[in-house]
Amino acid sequence: MNINAIMLRPEDNVATVVNDVKAGDTVSFSKNGEQCVIKAAESIPAYHKIAVSDLKKGDHIIKYGQIIGGLTVDEVKKGCWISHKNIMSLPRNYEDEL
Amino acid sequence: MNFLGYKRPDGKVGIRNKVLILPTCACSSETCRIVSEQVKGTVYVSNQAGCSEVEQNLKICYDMYSGFAANPNIYGTVLLGLGCEGCTPQNMAEEIRKKTNKPLEIVIIQDEGGTVNAINKAVKYARKMVQDASLVQKEECPLSELFLGIECGGSDATSGLASNPVVGKVSDMIVDEGGSAVMSETTEFIGAEHVLAKRAATPEIKKQIITICKNLEEHLANVHQNLRTGQPTPGNKEGGVSTIEEKSLGCIYKGGTKPIVEVLDYAQMPTKKGALIMDTPGFDVASVTAMVAGGCQVIIFTTGRGTPTGNIIAPVIKVTGNSKTFKNMKDNIDFDASVVLNGEKTIEERGKDLFNELIEVANGKVTKAEAFGFNECSMNRICKFI
Numbered sequence: 001m002n003i004n005a006i007m008l009r010p011e012d013n014v015a016t017v018v019n020d021v022k023a024g025d026t027v028s029f030s031k032n033g034e035q036c037v038i039k040a041a042e043s044i045p046a047y048h049k050i051a052v053s054d055l056k057k058g059d060h061i062i063k064y065g066q067i068i069g070g071l072t073v074d075e076v077k078k079g080c081w082i083s084h085k086n087i088m089s090l091p092r093n094y095e096d097e098l
Numbered sequence: 099m100n101f102l103g104y105k106r107p108d109g110k111v112g113i114r115n116k117v118l119i120l121p122t123c124a125c126s127s128e129t130c131r132i133v134s135e136q137v138k139g140t141v142y143v144s145n146q147a148g149c150s151e152v153e154q155n156l157k158i159c160y161d162m163y164s165g166f167a168a169n170p171n172i173y174g175t176v177l178l179g180l181g182c183e184g185c186t187p188q189n190m191a192e193e194i195r196k197k198t199n200k201p202l203e204i205v206i207i208q209d210e211g212g213t214v215n216a217i218n219k220a221v222k223y224a225r226k227m228v229q230d231a232s233l234v235q236k237e238e239c240p241l242s243e244l245f246l247g248i249e250c251g252g253s254d255a256t257s258g259l260a261s262n263p264v265v266g267k268v269s270d271m272i273v274d275e276g277g278s279a280v281m282s283e284t285t286e287f288i289g290a291e292h293v294l295a296k297r298a299a300t301p302e303i304k305k306q307i308i309t310i311c312k313n314l315e316e317h318l319a320n321v322h323q324n325l326r327t328g329q330p331t332p333g334n335k336e337g338g339v340s341t342i343e344e345k346s347l348g349c350i351y352k353g354g355t356k357p358i359v360e361v362l363d364y365a366q367m368p369t370k371k372g373a374l375i376m377d378t379p380g381f382d383v384a385s386v387t388a389m390v391a392g393g394c395q396v397i398i399f400t401t402g403r404g405t406p407t408g409n410i411i412a413p414v415i416k417v418t419g420n421s422k423t424f425k426n427m428k429d430n431i432d433f434d435a436s437v438v439l440n441g442e443k444t445i446e447e448r449g450k451d452l453f454n455e456l457i458e459v460a461n462g463k464v465t466k467a468e469a470f471g472f473n474e475c476s477m478n479r480i481c482k483f484i
Contacts, residue, residue: 006259006439016255016338018439047255047402047420048338064258066293068344082340089289089326089341094312097292098305 005029005050007036009065014049014082016063021050027079041079049082061087099275101460102236103243103395104173108198111243112170113395113460114413115234116141117227119220120167120175122190123148123183129213130178133220139228140176141410143387143475147483148185154480159185161365162477164193165391167202168367169411170245173231174201176223178216181208197367201227236462242276242371244460247389247397247412248352249282251382253330254337254402256439258348260419261400264435267449268398268456269354269373278371280362280389281353284314285329285380289343290350297373299357306361310377329380333403337420352400364478365391383407384476386414396459398452406430407474408467415455415465432466 005015007029015029021044028037029052036052044050049063055076060067069087076086103111119134119142121127127145134142143166148159163185167175175194179187187204194202203223210216248265250257269279287294291311298304318325329342339345356373365388368374376392378385382405386397390412397414399407404427408414418424421436433455437443443451459465 003441008259016259045338046422047259049255049340063344064347066290066343066347068289068347069341083338084330084335084340087340089343092288092291092311092315094291094308094315097295097308098312 003028003030003035007031007052008063011065012062013051013053013055014061014063015052016047017044017050018046020044020046038079041077042081044081051076051078051080051082054078099241099457100238101241101244101457102462103239103460104234105237105239106170106198106200108200110170110393111239112172114171115173115231116171116411117224117231118142118167118172118175118411119224120163120177121145121148122163122177122179122185122187125149125180125183126178126207129207129216129220133176133178133217133224136217136221137224137228139231140224141473143410143473147477147479149183150484151184152481152484156185158364158478158480160190160193162388162391164190164197165365165367165393166411167194167200168197169390169393170395171411172200173234174227175203176220176227177202177204178220179204179206181206201230203227240276241272244272244275244277244396245394246272246277246279246456247282247386247394248279249382249386249389249397250286250349250352250400251407252401252403252405253334253339253345253348254420255339255348256419256436257400257402258351260438261402261417261435262348262351263445264419264438264448264452265352265398265400265417266354267445268453269352270356271449271453273354273356273373276371278368278374279354280368280374280376280392280394281350282376282378282385282389283349283380283382284310284377285325286346286349287311288315288325288346289341290346293347294350297355297358299359303358303361307358307375310361337402362392364388367393379478381476383474384478387475387477396456398456401431404430406467406470406472408470408472410471410473413459413465413468415459416467417452430466
C-alpha cells in the first residue's frame with residue numbers, strides 16, 4: 001500500500017497527509033520504520049494534519065516531536081482533521097528558558 | 099569549488115555589478131528613480147522615511163541604506179539627499195564610509211537649486227560610475243566569500259517538510275565551505291526558540307536567541323497586539339499551518355544545523371562567519387531588505403503558497419515544496435523541492451541540487467524575480483513618525 005502521509009517523529013500524535021483525503025480513505029504512514037494504517041474519519045486537504053490517536057480538550061498536539069498547540073474542542077477522534085479550528089498556540093515561558 | 103565574482107576594494111566579493119542611486123529620505127526618493135531611469139546599469143531603492151523620525155527609527159534608516167551601499171553587489175553609490183532631512187546626507191555618507199571604501203558621490207537637491215540641476219549632476223556621476231564598473235572583470239573566488247540570506251514567506255505545511263529542510267542543507271554546505279548563511283524572522287522562531295537555542299555556539303548566544311523572541315512579544319503587547327492573533331496568516335492556515343509553534347518549527351529547518359555564531363540586530367553587518375541569525379520581523383520583504391543591508395549577495399526564499407518577492411540588489415532564488423504551487427506559479431518559482439515528499443529524491447540530494455543552482459546564480463544566472471526587475475523595499479520601524 002502506498003504511503004500517503006508523513007509522521008516526522010514517532011512521538012507525534014498527528015501525521016501530515018500529502019494528498020487530498022476523503023472520509024473512509026486509508027491513510028498510511030511510516031512510524032519507526034513500520035507501516036501504520038488508519039482510516040480518515042472526514043475529508044482532509046493535502047498537507048493538513050490527521051490525528052493518529054484519540055485526543056481530549058487541553059491535550060498537547062505533537063508534530064516534529066514538539067508541542068505545536070493544545071486541543072480547544074472537547075474531543076477529536078483518531079482519523080479526524082486537526083487544524084486551526086480545533087487547536088491553539090500556547091503561551092511561552094521565556095523566563096524558564098533563559 | 100569556486101565562483102566568478104567581482105572583487106571590491108574593501109575586500110568583499112560581489113556576484114552582480116550595479117551602481118546604486120540611493121535616497122536619504124522620501125523627499126529625494128523620486129529624484130533617485132528618475133536618475134536611475136536615465137542611466138542603464140544603475141538601480142535605485144525607494145525610501146519612504148528618513149525624516150521626522152525618533153532616534154531608533156533614524157538609526158534603522160542609517161543602518162539599512164548605508165548597508166545597501168556597502169553590499170558587495172554594488173560597485174559604487176550616488177547618494178541623493180534633499181538637504182534639510184533628519185537623516186542627513188553627511189551622516190549617511192559617513193556611515194557608508196565606515197563600512198566600505200567603494201566609490202561614493204553626493205548630490206543635495208537644495209544645494210543644486212532644484213530637481214533638474216540635481217538630476218543633471220547625479221546622472222553625470224552615475225554615467226561615469228557605470229562606465230568604471232564595466233571595466234571590472236569577474237574573477238575566480240572561493241565559496242567562503244559567499245554570504246547567503248535565507249527567507250521564507252507564504253508558508254504552508256510543505257515548507258517545514260520539504261523546502262526548508264532542503265535549504266537547511268544548502269546553509270550547512272555554505273558554512274562548511276567557510277562562507278556565511280543568515281536566517282531571519284524572529285516571529286518565526288517563537289515556539290521553536292528552545293530548539294533553535296540548542297544550536298547556539300555560546301551560552302550568551304543562547305540567551306540572545308530567547309531574548310529577541312521575548313522582546314518581540316513584549317513589543318507587540320505594548321500596542322495591545324497578541325502575536326498569535328496575526329500569526330499564522332490566513333494563507334498559512336489554509337495551507338495546513340495551524341499555530342505559530344507549528345509554523346516556527348517548520349521555519350527553523352531552513353537555517354540548517356551548524357552552530358549559531360552571532361545574533362545580528364536588524365540590518366547589521368556581521369562580525370563573524372558561519373551560521374548567523376538576524377532579528378527581523380515576520381514580514382518577509384522587511385526581512386529580505388535587512389539581510390541585503392547586512393551584506394548578503396544572494397537570497398534563497400522558500401514559499402508554499404508562492405510569492406513574487408525579489409530584490410534589486412541581490413538575486414532571490416524561489417524554492418517551493420508544493421508541487422501544485424510550482425506548476426501554478428511557474429513564473430515566480432525557480433526550484434521545485436517537492437520531489438522529497440514523494441520520495442523521488444532525498445533532502446540531501448535535493449539540497450546538493452539547490453547548492454549547484456545557487457552557484458549558477460552566483461556566476462550570473464538570472465533568477466525569475468530578477469528577470470522581472472522586482473524592487474520591493476521595506477524597512478522595520480519602532481514607532482510613529484514625529
